[in-house]
Amino acid sequence: MATVDIKGVRKSYSGREVLSAIDLAMGDGELICLLGPSGCGKTTLLRIVAGFIQPDAGQVLVAGDDVTKLPTARRRMGMVFQSYSLFPNMTALDNVCFGPRVAGQKRDVQLARARQLLDMVGLSSHEAKFPHQLSGGQQQRVALARALAVQPQVLLLDEPLSALDAKVRVQLREEIRRIQRETGVTTMLVTHDQEEALSISDRVAVMNGGRLLQVATPAAIYREPADGFVARFIGSGAVFAGQAQGDHVRVADFTLPAHAAAAHPRGEPVEMFIRPEKVQLTPRNGHIPTGALAGEVRETIFLGSLTRVRIAVHGATDLHLWADLASEHAEDFKPGAPVVAQWDASAPRVMKA
Amino acid sequence: MRSPLAVFFIVLFLAVNVLFMLAPTAMLAIQAVFDDDGAFTLEYFQALAQYQYASSFENSLILSLLSATVGVIAGGLIAFAVLKDDAPRWLRSVVTSFSAVAANFAGVPLAFSFIATLGTLGLLTKLLKTWGIDIYAAGFSLYSIGGLTLVYSYFQIPLMVIIFFPALEALRPSWREAAENLGASTWQYWRLVGLPVLAPSLLAAWILLFGSAFSAYGTAYALTSGNIALVTTEISAVLSGNVVSEPQIGAALSVGMIVVMVLVLLASNLLSARAARWSVKS
Numbered sequence: 057m058a059t060v061d062i063k064g065v066r067k068s069y070s071g072r073e074v075l076s077a078i079d080l081a082m083g084d085g086e087l088i089c090l091l092g093p094s095g096c097g098k099t100t101l102l103r104i105v106a107g108f109i110q111p112d113a114g115q116v117l118v119a120g121d122d123v124t125k126l127p128t129a130r131r132r133m134g135m136v137f138q139s140y141s142l143f144p145n146m147t148a149l150d151n152v153c154f155g156p157r158v159a160g161q162k163r164d165v166q167l168a169r170a171r172q173l174l175d176m177v178g179l180s181s182h183e184a185k186f187p188h189q190l191s192g193g194q195q196q197r198v199a200l201a202r203a204l205a206v207q208p209q210v211l212l213l214d215e216p217l218s219a220l221d222a223k224v225r226v227q228l229r230e231e232i233r234r235i236q237r238e239t240g241v242t243t244m245l246v247t248h249d250q251e252e253a254l255s256i257s258d259r260v261a262v263m264n265g266g267r268l269l270q271v272a273t274p275a276a277i278y279r280e281p282a283d284g285f286v287a288r289f290i291g292s293g294a295v296f297a298g299q300a301q302g303d304h305v306r307v308a309d310f311t312l313p314a315h316a317a318a319a320h321p322r323g324e325p326v327e328m329f330i331r332p333e334k335v336q337l338t339p340r341n342g343h344i345p346t347g348a349l350a351g352e353v354r355e356t357i358f359l360g361s362l363t364r365v366r367i368a369v370h371g372a373t374d375l376h377l378w379a380d381l382a383s384e385h386a387e388d389f390k391p392g393a394p395v396v397a398q399w400d401a402s403a404p405r406v407m408k409a
Numbered sequence: 410m411r412s413p414l415a416v417f418f419i420v421l422f423l424a425v426n427v428l429f430m431l432a433p434t435a436m437l438a439i440q441a442v443f444d445d446d447g448a449f450t451l452e453y454f455q456a457l458a459q460y461q462y463a464s465s466f467e468n469s470l471i472l473s474l475l476s477a478t479v480g481v482i483a484g485g486l487i488a489f490a491v492l493k494d495d496a497p498r499w500l501r502s503v504v505t506s507f508s509a510v511a512a513n514f515a516g517v518p519l520a521f522s523f524i525a526t527l528g529t530l531g532l533l534t535k536l537l538k539t540w541g542i543d544i545y546a547a548g549f550s551l552y553s554i555g556g557l558t559l560v561y562s563y564f565q566i567p568l569m570v571i572i573f574f575p576a577l578e579a580l581r582p583s584w585r586e587a588a589e590n591l592g593a594s595t596w597q598y599w600r601l602v603g604l605p606v607l608a609p610s611l612l613a614a615w616i617l618l619f620g621s622a623f624s625a626y627g628t629a630y631a632l633t634s635g636n637i638a639l640v641t642t643e644i645s646a647v648l649s650g651n652v653v654s655e656p657q658i659g660a661a662l663s664v665g666m667i668v669v670m671v672l673v674l675l676a677s678n679l680l681s682a683r684a685a686r687w688s689v690k691s
Contacts, residue, residue, distance in 0.1 A: 108586055128589045135590045141583035145605040145687045154601070155591035186687045206591055 058119035058209040058242055059084050060105065065114030067100055067266075074100050075266045078114070087236050087243040088271075089253035092263035093289070098246045099214060101263075105244060106212050107131050118209055131210075134203030134241075138215040140195040142187040148174065148198045149183035155206035173201035176235060193224040200232065204239060211236070213245040217252060229256050250290050254278065262286050283407050287329040292364075294377045296328045297409060304347075305406060308372045313347040313401035325409040332364060334403035335379035340394040348398035349377065353389050365389050367397055434667060440660035453661040462662065465638035469623055470669070472554055472639065476561035477618035481611060483562065484569020491570075492577050505574070508567035515564045516627030523560045523632065527551050552633050560628055565618050572617065576610035608684035616677045620670060640666050 060082040067075040090098035107128035152170035177197040233256040254274040270282035281287035298307035300320035305328040351367040363386035369375035588598040626641040648659040
């Protein structure tokens with residue numbers, strides 16, 4: 057267990073910058089998810105921490121020690137790969153023994169440690185199986201046990217769940233979190249799945265275009281996205297481009313209530329973001345309250361207990377809102393139904409465009 | 410239910426095997442145990458114990474073992490060097506093209522190109538002599554088992570390069586990274602992961618190269634004019650009647666070759682099954 061400090065890390069390939077001055081501090085025993093779309097640089101950053109890639113500039117410090125130039129084999133980091141990468145010629149037990157074995161530990165010590173870890177990941181009865189005899193989820197559990205066998209200072213997980221089906225993915229992410237808490241190992245997990253990131257992280261680091269846009273707790277990221285990209289990428293909702301006007305935002309021909317706009321100079325270009333659960337929807341019966349938007353239901357998406365409704369705003373063809381309704385109340389809001397959408401003025405987040 | 414087209418091709422394949430493998434083998438076996446009068450005899454097989462035939466088997470086995478081993482090691486290392494991350498990408502296409510040509514450049518033209526280069530009056534032999542290096546005085550001879558091994562290596566190494574590329578490409582870079590991440594040195598990775606994973610492919614390649622050398626005829630004959638007894642050149646000699654025409658001895662020698670190849674294949678299969686036990690589907 058150790059802290060990890062990433063300081064001013066930069067990386068370019070053929071003149072194209074893939075990481076620009078990344079600073080990230082991880083606390084002892086913390087689980088941070090690097091979250092972002094494909095090509096945002098999250099895997100490059102993970103591989104720099106692992107030592108597979110040398111940064112052009114910057115430092116990686118583990119427990120205060122600069123490991124930037126240290127070979128991968130000497131960093132004491134456990135890594136779990138997207139494609140499992142178990143050694144095909146070894147049983148599950150031998151895979152887990154591999155790290156202690158190359159470190160020269162006695163066979164009985166290796167076996168005791170490996171069996172303890174296989175037990176922790178629930179695979180004691182599968183120790184004699186070769187990787188091709190295990191399911192994807194089981195292979196990834198073995199990979200996790202193998203990574204932990206070296207008693208790593210830092211655990212690195214490179215999209216560990218993306219090759220698994222949805223049900224196994226949910227089970228295994230809960231298991232990863234449980235094991236991470238039990239072992240207390242500082243963990244960096246790369247994913248492009250926001251649900252995965254929000255559900256297991258202590259903090260989420262959102263990346264795009266080689267930059268770190270926001271590092272915060274899942275709740276803070278969800279409630280207070282730092283900019284339009286984070287708002288669009290995390291969860292769902294509507295983002296409107298407009299200008300601040302006191303405690304309103306002027307969007308096209310509409311003046312929309314948003315207390316947060318007061319923090320911006322009048323006329324400043326801003327983006328107003330509102331989550332679907334904050335939008336209240338009522339059938340339109342003539343009167344449209346001040347600050348509300350009249351529109352028409354365009355589509356409904358059944359999500360179980362909730363139904364998500366997309367509304368096209370009258371008078372502005374490119375303005376769309378999302379609203380979440382309890383599914384039992386969604387019957388009145390079929391596509392084509394005229395509606396009125398409104399929200400509490402404290403609900404929208406307003407960010408500089 | 411198999412489609413009629415699949416059944417047709419399976420039957421066609423079996424028919425080709427019967428016509429061009431089983432039938433000739435059976436005919437050879439029959440020919441080897443019947444004399445000119447049609448009486449059953451084992452004298453032709455017993456004749457294989459004679460010095461000239463026994464030494465031809467010994468020479469063929471030594472030559473095949475040596476050239477197959479040299480081919481596997483050298484070809485394997487070349488393929489590895491070409492596929493390394495830091496090797497230029499164009500190198501692979503150049504090596505593949507050259508290997509495809511060289512692997513098929515055997516027989517009389519290959520023998521003469523070596524005679525012209527490393528024969529007693531060869532270009533390289535004379536050039537080395539002008540630098541004070543007399544390779545023939547040092548014990549080298551192109552017309553020996555060592556010389557034949559060198560010549561055979563010319564097509565064995567490229568053949569290995571071609572057949573080993575896919576096996577090397579199947580080694581996943583993430584296995585190397587995982588091993589490194591777990592603290593393994595390069596040597597530990599190759600000893601514990603890389604070579605065991607490649608072992609079945611290496612064995613299969615070695616068998617192919619062994620068979621290729623064991624059955625080669627033109628290159629050896631053109632180079633040694635039959636001075637070094639090999640099974641293939643002995644078969645040619647007894648069939649063509651250069652000394653005396655004894656087709657039954659030729660048949661017995663051929664059956665002997667088949668027996669050697671079958672034994673080598675059986676040994677290889679046993680080793681492969683052991684080496685690849687981790688890849689056997691349960």
